[in-house]
Each structure stands twice: as C-alpha cells, then as structure tokens.
Amino acid sequence: MFDLHRLRLLRELKHRGTLAAVADALSYAPSSVSQQLSQLEAEVGVRLLEPVGRRVRLTEQAEILVAHTEVVLERLERAEADIATSLTDLTGTLRIASFQTAALALVPTALDLLRDRHPQLRVHVTQREPERSLPALQARDFDLVLAEEYPGTPNPRSAELEEEDLLDDALHLALPETAGGSDAESPMAALRSLADHPWVLEPEGTTARHWAMTLCRDAGFEPDVRFETTDLLLHVRLVEQNHAAAFLPGLVWSGRHPTVTLRQLPRGRRTRRVFTVVRRGRSAHPAVRACRDAFLRAAALRSNPA
Structure with a gap:
C-alpha cells in the first residue's frame, strides 16, 4: 500500500x-521533500518526476x-465533516480568503453572526484576490x-470545487469632477467621454483588469x-481627488453613500457575481456550512438593511 503522506507531498x-514551494508551505527542508518523493517512486516502482531545466514535472x-x-x-x-457533525459545538479553525471589497462589506457582519452562534469557532481571514x-x-x-x-469573463470551472452564489454586485463608471458630462448621456457615450482621461485600474493579470480593458476597447479607445x-x-x-477615472463596484461603499459621481455601464456589463467556493469534500463540514450561511445572511442584510 502506498504511503498517504508521500502521496500528499506529490x-x-x-x-x-x-520542491522549494512544497517545503516552504509544509515547513520541511527541500531535501526532505525530495527524499520522501524518491521513496514514493521506489514504492510505486515507476518514475514519478522528470527534470525540466532546474525544476521537475510530474510524469503521466x-x-x-x-x-x-x-x-x-x-x-x-x-x-x-461527519465527525464534526456528530459534535455539539463547533470548534477548531476555519480559514477564509476574501477579496478586498467583500472583506469590507460582508466579512465583518458574517464574523458577528458566527461569533454569536459559534463562539468556540476560530475564524482566520486573509485578504487575497481570487486569482491567488x-x-x-x-x-x-x-x-x-x-x-x-466579471460579466463576459467566466472563471475556469474545477470539478474539485463547489460554488454558491451570494449576490450580484453593481458596477459603475466613476467620474472625476473634471470630466463633466451629462446625466442624459448614454452609458457608452459617458465611457467614451473619458477616453483622454487618466485611469486607475487593477493590475495586469487580474480578471478585473481584463474586463475593464475589454470594456474600454469596445467603446473605441485604449485607456x-x-x-x-x-x-x-x-x-x-x-x-475623489480628480486624478483618475475608474470602474467601481457597489461593495466598495460598504453601506455608505457614494462620494463620487457614478454612471451606469452598458447593458450586460453592469454587475459582477460574488460567490463562495469550497472544496467538494469540505462542503458538508458544519463549520463551512455555518460560514456560508453567515455570508448569505450578511449579503441579505446588506440588500435589506431594515
């Protein structure tokens, strides 16, 4: 029988x-990881790794x-999950990663709800963009x-992950005061009017940047x-300081009144989907279910504050 610990290293x-990233993540020495994988190769009786330059890749x-x-x-x-379900109280640590605006608008309320219902559950939150x-x-x-x-930019789907929708978050064009323009302008006209303005966008390689660049190019200009x-x-x-135009999601205001002029975007480009993701085997864990429920309630409270 193959050693599960070594299989997990693979x-x-x-x-x-x-190998260095594996060693760093698991607090091992790289030589120890390499040795364990060599032992796994001996157990299996076939070659598992092959060199590619200074790195290695997995064989078929x-x-x-x-x-x-x-x-x-x-x-x-x-x-x-079954063991945890059999227990009366939720304990242990739940590790959550959230992008910034959801962390601002949803996470604090969800943490309040979890603390009230499951005071023994320790929740650890890291701000990190979905790409990572x-x-x-x-x-x-x-x-x-x-x-x-983002609209028009679907995420790759993994059979190992399960998604659950939270809310549709409105997206707007944010205008500096120097932009001028009229409320009567069509969404595309308002966007084109900013063709010569400086812009602030998310970095290259992010889904938000790809969506924003596509939207501007469809309007006929390179931002x-x-x-x-x-x-x-x-x-x-x-x-606010008239340095740039931007695309801003509704969650950025976190319940506050917007402090800049906002315009609608063209139809089909006006909302982004916000959702939770868990591994397929983890979705039945009571702590995960409780967390998802807390985020659903936080989203509902945001939509219906009364």
Whole structure:
C-alpha cells in the first residue's frame, strides 16, 4: 500500500509547482521533500518526476497517482465533516480568503453572526484576490474563498470545487469632477467621454483588469492607465481627488453613500457575481456550512438593511 503522506507531498508538488514551494508551505527542508518523493517512486516502482531545466514535472504515472490521491483526500474531508457533525459545538479553525471589497462589506457582519452562534469557532481571514486564493484553496491553504466573476469573463470551472452564489454586485463608471458630462448621456457615450482621461485600474493579470480593458476597447479607445492597484479604496481616493477615472463596484461603499459621481455601464456589463467556493469534500463540514450561511445572511442584510 502506498504511503498517504508521500502521496500528499506529490499532490502538493502538482499544485505548488516546485520542491522549494512544497517545503516552504509544509515547513520541511527541500531535501526532505525530495527524499520522501524518491521513496514514493521506489514504492510505486515507476518514475514519478522528470527534470525540466532546474525544476521537475510530474510524469503521466504521477498524474494518475495525484488523481487518486485527490479522491482519497476528499473522502477524508467528508469523514472529518461527519465527525464534526456528530459534535455539539463547533470548534477548531476555519480559514477564509476574501477579496478586498467583500472583506469590507460582508466579512465583518458574517464574523458577528458566527461569533454569536459559534463562539468556540476560530475564524482566520486573509485578504487575497481570487486569482491567488482559488489555487490556494485547492492546495488546502484555505477552507472557504470569497470570489468574484466579471460579466463576459467566466472563471475556469474545477470539478474539485463547489460554488454558491451570494449576490450580484453593481458596477459603475466613476467620474472625476473634471470630466463633466451629462446625466442624459448614454452609458457608452459617458465611457467614451473619458477616453483622454487618466485611469486607475487593477493590475495586469487580474480578471478585473481584463474586463475593464475589454470594456474600454469596445467603446473605441485604449485607456491611459496611470495607476495600478488592487486597493479599490485607493481607486476611490484618486477619483475623489480628480486624478483618475475608474470602474467601481457597489461593495466598495460598504453601506455608505457614494462620494463620487457614478454612471451606469452598458447593458450586460453592469454587475459582477460574488460567490463562495469550497472544496467538494469540505462542503458538508458544519463549520463551512455555518460560514456560508453567515455570508448569505450578511449579503441579505446588506440588500435589506431594515
């Protein structure tokens, strides 16, 4: 029988990419990881790793082993969920990753609800964009991720992950005072009027940046991107101080009245989807279910504050 610990190391290598990354994540020495994987090769009787420059990649046989390991780990997570369900109180640590605006608008309320209902449950929250948090979820660094999906830019779907919708978040064009313009302008005309203005957008490689660039190009111009940051509070400040135009989601206001002029976007581009994501074997865990319920209630309270 193959050693499960060594199989998990092989799985970690697939998700993290390098022996050094596996060692860092698990607090091992790289030589120890390498030695354990060599022992796994001896157990299996076939080559599992092959060199590619200074790195290694998994062989076809290693990929087969990882696929089976995923199934075993999912079953173990289901077993953990069954044990937790049999207990009276929720304990332990739940690890959550959230992008910034959801962290501002939803996480505090959800934490209040969890604290009131499950005071023994320890919740650890990390602010991280979905481009990084979803791979980390599959690598088991988190138990639940708050993610977003922009219109026209669907996220890749993984059979290992389960999604649950929270809300549709309105997206607006944010105008600096120097932009002028009229409320009567069509959404596309309002967008074109900012063709010569500086812009603040999220960095290259993010879904939000791809969506924003596509929207501007569909309007017939290439935005003059002067500022790049994932910090949407800085986006707001730059618009307030007339340094840039921006695209701002409703969650950035966190229940407050907008402080800048907002215009509608063209139809089909006006909302992003906000949802929770968990690993398939983890969805039945009572702490995960309680957390998802808290986020659903937080979203409902935001929509219906009364």
